[in-house]
Amino acid sequence: xGAVYTQLSIEERRRIERWRHAKVPVREMARVLKRSKATIxxxxxxxFFSDECMPKCDGYYGAAxxxxxxxxxxxxxxxxxxxxxxxxxVERLKHGWTPEQIGNRMIYEGAxxxxxxxxxxxxxxxxxxxxxxxxxxxPNHRKYRRPRRARxxxxxxxxxxxSILFRxxxxxxxxxxxxxxxxxxxxxxxxxQSNVTSLVERVSRFTVLLKNPNKRTKPVMGKIMxxxxxLPHLARKSITFDRGTEFVSWxxxxxxxxTQTWFCDPSxxxxxxxxxxxxxxxRRWLPRKHDITAVSDHELKQICDRLNNTPRKCLGWKTxxxxxREKMMVELGRSPYPRRQ
Numbered sequence: 001x002g003a004v005y006t007q008l009s010i011e012e013r014r015r016i017e018r019w020r021h022a023k024v025p026v027r028e029m030a031r032v033l034k035r036s037k038a039t040i041x042x043x044x045x046x047x048f049f050s051d052e053c054m055p056k057c058d059g060y061y062g063a064a065x066x067x068x069x070x071x072x073x074x075x076x077x078x079x080x081x082x083x084x085x086x087x088x089x090v091e092r093l094k095h096g097w098t099p100e101q102i103g104n105r106m107i108y109e110g111a112x113x114x115x116x117x118x119x120x121x122x123x124x125x126x127x128x129x130x131x132x133x134x135x136x137x138x139p140n141h142r143k144y145r146r147p148r149r150a151r152x153x154x155x156x157x158x159x160x161x162x163s164i165l166f167r168x169x170x171x172x173x174x175x176x177x178x179x180x181x182x183x184x185x186x187x188x189x190x191x192x193q194s195n196v197t198s199l200v201e202r203v204s205r206f207t208v209l210l211k212n213p214n215k216r217t218k219p220v221m222g223k224i225m226x227x228x229x230x231l232p233h234l235a236r237k238s239i240t241f242d243r244g245t246e247f248v249s250w251x252x253x254x255x256x257x258x259t260q261t262w263f264c265d266p267s268x269x270x271x272x273x274x275x276x277x278x279x280x281x282x283r284r285w286l287p288r289k290h291d292i293t294a295v296s297d298h299e300l301k302q303i304c305d306r307l308n309n310t311p312r313k314c315l316g317w318k319t320x321x322x323x324x325r326e327k328m329m330v331e332l333g334r335s336p337y338p339r340r341q
Contacts, residue, residue: 016040103117186288187292286303
């Protein structure tokens, strides 16, 4: 009989943490722990702690790694521990539902006991799932799961024609009204995927804030179109975005309401500095750690009104609302100033 594999213990993980700080080679770690090198490499890769807000804290920590491994095993066992949940998942699989549809439908239904699509996939390709041949009910009937590397999404592609390099000088130098910048304001991930789209008109600095339940591109773009659709075309000539996946549905914006789109170069947020500056102002009331799900649309509008009715030095101490109104009147061929009696 072959040797029985056992999970790494908390003591072993703490030793790996100390050895990494001391720059001990993985080969030596494996020799002392009597484990294979692949086990050590896989352990460090799978349980590497990363924090976007504090990148200096990134690293491998024994205690954190043990918790992450335990959580992963618990999720994998969830369908085994709850037969009724498993029965519901299998029934929906056999009715042609995909794991993504099953997992998100449970969220929509507010089910107290639910699983995500990754847990369902792992069960399908586990020993128990293979025995039931659940893979056959998947859309592609794939008996073996593709390696993770093959499943990684490619970065969204944007046409060269919509690069900011081709944006007219009148837009770049704020000589023309009706050109906007858009961005997505993110919040603490533990509070969910809710976010806020910020739109700012470049000349007047007039701001619109829109709350989104997630980062899916079609709903995000749908809200943007709904917000600017009723403006005269002269007041919504173009919008400049960064290259985030949430803006990949840009062709709908052009096709449905005729608003041109431009995209910054990769990793160049400074190219849409107007909206970046506005986001910093908004963070005064909506900091990153704020629970955005608790903020109503009315409260969001109040923040917009506060921004749009505050005098700005760059506008000669006029407010964004005043400048936006004046520019709108000019574009419509009317005088922005009342006639003298």
